[in-house]
Amino acid sequence: MADRAGLGRSGMREVAQAAGVSVSTVANVLSRPSIVAPQTRHRVEQAMAAVGYVPHGPARQLRGVPSPIVGSITLDLANPFYAELNRGIEDALSEAGCMVLACSTDLQPAKEKQLLGLLQEQAVRGIIISPIDPDPTLLLQVSQRGTPVILIDHPRRQLDLCAVAVDDVAGGELAAEHLVSLGHRRIAFLAGAIDPGPVARRREGVRLALTAAGLDPARALVDVRMSDHHRSSVSAAARAVAQILATRPAPTAIICLNDTAALGVLEGLDAAGVRVPDEISVVGYDDLHFAARLSPALTTVHQPKHQLGRAAAELLLDEANPDHTHRETHFRPALKVRASTAPPPRRGR
Amino acid sequence: MADRAGLGRSGMREVAQAAGVSVSTVANVLSRPSIVAPQTRHRVEQAMAAVGYVPHGPARQLRGVPSPIVGSITLDLANPFYAELNRGIEDALSEAGCMVLACSTDLQPAKEKQLLGLLQEQAVRGIIISPIDPDPTLLLQVSQRGTPVILIDHPRRQLDLCAVAVDDVAGGELAAEHLVSLGHRRIAFLAGAIDPGPVARRREGVRLALTAAGLDPARALVDVRMSDHHRSSVSAAARAVAQILATRPAPTAIICLNDTAALGVLEGLDAAGVRVPDEISVVGYDDLHFAARLSPALTTVHQPKHQLGRAAAELLLDEANPDHTHRETHFRPALKVRASTAPPPRRGR
DNA sequence: ATGAAAGCGCTAACAT
DNA sequence: ATGTTAGCGCTTTCAT
Numbered sequence: 001m002a003d004r005a006g007l008g009r010s011g012m013r014e015v016a017q018a019a020g021v022s023v024s025t026v027a028n029v030l031s032r033p034s035i036v037a038p039q040t041r042h043r044v045e046q047a048m049a050a051v052g053y054v055p056h057g058p059a060r061q062l063r064g065v066p067s068p069i070v071g072s073i074t075l076d077l078a079n080p081f082y083a084e085l086n087r088g089i090e091d092a093l094s095e096a097g098c099m100v101l102a103c104s105t106d107l108q109p110a111k112e113k114q115l116l117g118l119l120q121e122q123a124v125r126g127i128i129i130s131p132i133d134p135d136p137t138l139l140l141q142v143s144q145r146g147t148p149v150i151l152i153d154h155p156r157r158q159l160d161l162c163a164v165a166v167d168d169v170a171g172g173e174l175a176a177e178h179l180v181s182l183g184h185r186r187i188a189f190l191a192g193a194i195d196p197g198p199v200a201r202r203r204e205g206v207r208l209a210l211t212a213a214g215l216d217p218a219r220a221l222v223d224v225r226m227s228d229h230h231r232s233s234v235s236a237a238a239r240a241v242a243q244i245l246a247t248r249p250a251p252t253a254i255i256c257l258n259d260t261a262a263l264g265v266l267e268g269l270d271a272a273g274v275r276v277p278d279e280i281s282v283v284g285y286d287d288l289h290f291a292a293r294l295s296p297a298l299t300t301v302h303q304p305k306h307q308l309g310r311a312a313a314e315l316l317l318d319e320a321n322p323d324h325t326h327r328e329t330h331f332r333p334a335l336k337v338r339a340s341t342a343p344p345p346r347r348g349r
Numbered sequence: 350m351a352d353r354a355g356l357g358r359s360g361m362r363e364v365a366q367a368a369g370v371s372v373s374t375v376a377n378v379l380s381r382p383s384i385v386a387p388q389t390r391h392r393v394e395q396a397m398a399a400v401g402y403v404p405h406g407p408a409r410q411l412r413g414v415p416s417p418i419v420g421s422i423t424l425d426l427a428n429p430f431y432a433e434l435n436r437g438i439e440d441a442l443s444e445a446g447c448m449v450l451a452c453s454t455d456l457q458p459a460k461e462k463q464l465l466g467l468l469q470e471q472a473v474r475g476i477i478i479s480p481i482d483p484d485p486t487l488l489l490q491v492s493q494r495g496t497p498v499i500l501i502d503h504p505r506r507q508l509d510l511c512a513v514a515v516d517d518v519a520g521g522e523l524a525a526e527h528l529v530s531l532g533h534r535r536i537a538f539l540a541g542a543i544d545p546g547p548v549a550r551r552r553e554g555v556r557l558a559l560t561a562a563g564l565d566p567a568r569a570l571v572d573v574r575m576s577d578h579h580r581s582s583v584s585a586a587a588r589a590v591a592q593i594l595a596t597r598p599a600p601t602a603i604i605c606l607n608d609t610a611a612l613g614v615l616e617g618l619d620a621a622g623v624r625v626p627d628e629i630s631v632v633g634y635d636d637l638h639f640a641a642r643l644s645p646a647l648t649t650v651h652q653p654k655h656q657l658g659r660a661a662a663e664l665l666l667d668e669a670n671p672d673h674t675h676r677e678t679h680f681r682p683a684l685k686v687r688a689s690t691a692p693p694p695r696r697g698r
Numbered sequence: 699a700t701g702a703a704a705g706c707g708c709t710a711a712c713a714t
Numbered sequence: 715a716t717g718t719t720a721g722c723g724c725t726t727t728c729a730t
Contacts (some may be wrong), residue, residue, distance in 0.1 A: 008494070009494050009495050011706095021716075021717085023707090024709085024717060024719095027708070027709060040716080052490070054469045054494065056707050056708070057419055057470060057472060058406075058407035058408075058410040058411050058707085059407075059708040059722090060707080061706080062407050062408055062708070062724090063709045063722055065708090068471070069418070069471065077435060077436055077451070079438065080427075080653075083426060083429065084427045086451065087425070087426055090426065097467070099452060100450070100465065101448055101450045102450075103439070118417065118446070121406045122417070145358050145401060146628070167713050170406065215560065223641055254701080263642050266642055269703095287607035293616055306427075360724080371700065371702075372723090372724080373701055373702075376726085385700085395716070404723090405724070407723085408723035408725090411707065411708090411723080411727075413725080499717085701728100701730075702727105702729075703726100704723105704725105705722090705725095707716080708721100708722090712718080713716100714718085
């Protein structure tokens with residue numbers, strides 16, 4: 001009562017002093033309350049409240065208690081796909097008293113590397129990452145040095161790591177099969193300046209579906225890239241539209257790397273006076289909340305974003321388990337057919 | 350070379366041993382390289398690489414080095430508004446080698462309190478918070494105990510804290526003035542089950558604008574609430590539409606607490622066969638990326654999300670400055686008039 | 699130029 | 715039931 005919690009924090013020593021006991025008794029009250037005499041315990045608890053005691057995490061960590069912090073490295077935490085993913089991670093972690101340290105790489109391997117370093121230094125509980133760098137060497141090293149690593153959307157192959165992924169090849173196939181079945185024979189695939197693995201695999205899926213339908217990907221598939229992918233990819237996509245419209249023979253459908261890009265494509269098409277889906281069909285990817293409300297409602301490939309995050313966090317938490325074995329959790333994408341796709345116009349455009 | 354970085358991490362001791370020097374020399378190489386003999390320094394650097402040395406953050410913190418981690422407490426990190434805000438925080442922090450620990454309260458004061466505790470324990474560099482609990486006592490306490498707190502969207506009044514905010518009352522006024530000038534005389538304000546401060550202030554702004562226009566808020570303003578705000582507020586909003594349509598006299602316009610809710614409102618209106626803006630006008634809030642592409646394009650109030658985060662992070666970093674003084678950074682919202690608002694229909698509906 | 703030593707706040711094994 | 719002690723990995727005087 002006299003000891004008004006002044007500035008700065010007070011530790012066990014202050015508590016012990018205020019309660020007239022030793023620090024280890026204070027420690028016991030915290031970790032094994034049962035072995036402390038009720039009366040003493042009470043006195044200590046009072047003292048803790050009086051001095052405003054807050055345990056010091058870093059000190060505990062130094063003593064071997066694992067950190068409650070989990071690093072999440074994604075391409076961009078503001079991207080709704082990763083925002084939802086992070087939320088899934090957070091939800092699973094919160095049940096274990098853990099928290100997400102959310103980081104963005106903006107597709108730059110150098111940034112990814114730097115973040116991995118920072119997270120290791122913080123001795124986080126583990127790292128959940130959607131890697132941009134295809135080379136897993138560094139990740140394996142991080143893992144071997146004692147920081148568990150969970151891969152998101154990265155082929156696990158025989159890597160000695162846990163992973164969660166949705167089948168991107170299948171996603172690309174779903175989109176392409178849908179368009180082919182509508183009668184499209186020339187399809188543009190819109191990507192960014194560089195391909196993260198998932199995008200490359202979706203394109204591959206499109207290629208496979210085209211081939212399976214008896215088409216020649218070299219003719220049926222038009223590759224289009226946006227100059228600057230990160231930051232306002234909406235406008236970048238709008239600019240890519242011009243390029244697509246100028247291609248001959250003209251594609252009758254566009255598969256976009258994600259819904260955000262599709263947003264820009266619809267905008268560009270609208271500005272160019274091209275009607276969707278009458279003159280050209282558009283398919284997105286991710287199935288973000290707004291996809292169903294666009295004009296027209298966007299046909300897209302759904303991914304279980306929240307669940308992906310949850311699954312990753314669960315795998316990570318399980319790493320603490322003594323009989324943990326690395327494994328992979330798999331999800332399947334699902335096509336959502338809406339109003340932005342239709343049969344191609346009668347002849348050319 | 351012989352000392353293959355085995356399992357677990359190696360610390361300065363291992364480095365010192367491998368280099369045949371003392372730990373303090375290793376420490377010197379790290380913090381004051383100039384005072385170490387070039388030759389020795391080289392040897393130590395080699396040793397660090399050889400054993401795969403990674404500094405141990407928590408141990409440094411224990412010695413007084415500030416944590417590079419900043420806590421961010423928002424209502425929901427998956428909400429695009431907060432996702433962008435967090436990104437702004439991250440961008441500003443990364444320049445200082447710091448990172449964001451992103452947390453969601455889901456509007457629950459109890460969760461907020463718990464998170465404040467966890468963050469304090471982690472001895473984070475500071476906390477940036479969009480509080481749900483209107484009582485600032487706890488925040489002041491946290492700040493006094495040595496963890497700087499930056500308020501987002503919370504009236505600073507004379508609180509001894511830094512703050513960043515956008516003028517929500519003005520935002521509400523902008524929306525209402527626009528509708529009134531179009532001729533609307535009965536406006537629904539759609540909110541969640543509970544009002545975070547910003548939403549309450551926007552409603553107040555609407556009320557003020559109505560009064561200023563010579564209207565009686567008691568008649569001109571219809572309060573509508575969604576039962577469950579958090580989680581898929583899209584569908585919750587759709588359900589609220591029924592309620593609005595049943596109100597008599599019928600409102601001719603709806604101001605939504607945010608763009609996500611507006612999304613649901615448009616959906617509900619569409620399902621009910623009510624045309625926007627011919628039969629009813631809709632205004633959103635936040636100006637998320639998709640707002641301009643909805644059907645119809647959404648009139649909304651823009652907030653500088655990324656900048657808000659940046660500003661908050663900058664204030665937080667400045668707290669380390671010895672001559673720091675608490676201050677407030679202010680932003681103004683801006684009305685974006687698009688296609689979802691128009692004069693009310695001729696008579697009633 | 700280098701090293702020895704103390705200690706940050708905490709935990710846990712070991713006294714008493 | 716309580717206290718003593720010895721570190722965890724690092725930084726920082728203060729010797730040498």
